[in-house]
Amino acid sequence: MGAIVRAEQHPQVAERDEGQSQYLTFLLGGEMFAIPILNIKEIIEYGHMTTVPMMPAFVRGVINLRGSVVPVIDLAVRFGRAASDLTRRTCIVIIEIDSADGCQDIGVVVDTVNEVLEIPASEIEQAPSFGARIRADFISGMGKIEGKFVVIIAVDHVLAIDEMATLGQLGDTSPGMLAAT
Numbered sequence: 001m002g003a004i005v006r007a008e009q010h011p012q013v014a015e016r017d018e019g020q021s022q023y024l025t026f027l028l029g030g031e032m033f034a035i036p037i038l039n040i041k042e043i044i045e046y047g048h049m050t051t052v053p054m055m056p057a058f059v060r061g062v063i064n065l066r067g068s069v070v071p072v073i074d075l076a077v078r079f080g081r082a083a084s085d086l087t088r089r090t091c092i093v094i095i096e097i098d099s100a101d102g103c104q105d106i107g108v109v110v111d112t113v114n115e116v117l118e119i120p121a122s123e124i125e126q127a128p129s130f131g132a133r134i135r136a137d138f139i140s141g142m143g144k145i146e147g148k149f150v151v152i153i154a155v156d157h158v159l160a161i162d163e164m165a166t167l168g169q170l171g172d173t174s175p176g177m178l179a180a181t
Helices: 161-170 175-180
Strands: 003-006 020-028 031-036 040-045 059-065 068-074 091-099 102-110 112-120 139-145 148-153
Touching: 020 091, 020 102, 020 148, 031 112, 059 102, 091 112, 112 139
Parallel strands: 031 148, 068 102
Antiparallel strands: 003 040, 020 031, 020 112, 040 091, 059 068, 091 102, 139 148
């Protein structure tokens, strides 16, 4: 597995001036999503993955990333949709999450990575309370890019270690259960 992109986490790069933030945009099921660049550690090719028994359906498995075990989440399934189809453009975005145990790296499967965009704070609307096809707490806002909306993901909610561990213990991994929690 070779690294495609490595994101340096320097605040002066990610936020050039007040009110401007950079986001990594990607496609998932034909829809565009974004994650703040400060959460991105790197992007790697989709490669060999070890499945882990008795995990929730949204956990694809684990990978060995330079000697560290990194769980890989299928964002489509986490959002209550069908599993992502694997293509030659499928990537794993490695995201750094702050948890009670310190920083944790988690991989998320995306259909394809688009680009890093600057979205001014004035172009970000509040998350809708209804109508989105994913849980409202998974959305931190809706960014406007060239007249179209991009869903800005609330990484701390989507990849909440405690919630994912609880879902794994429940044993119900159906998409409906994931969308209802």
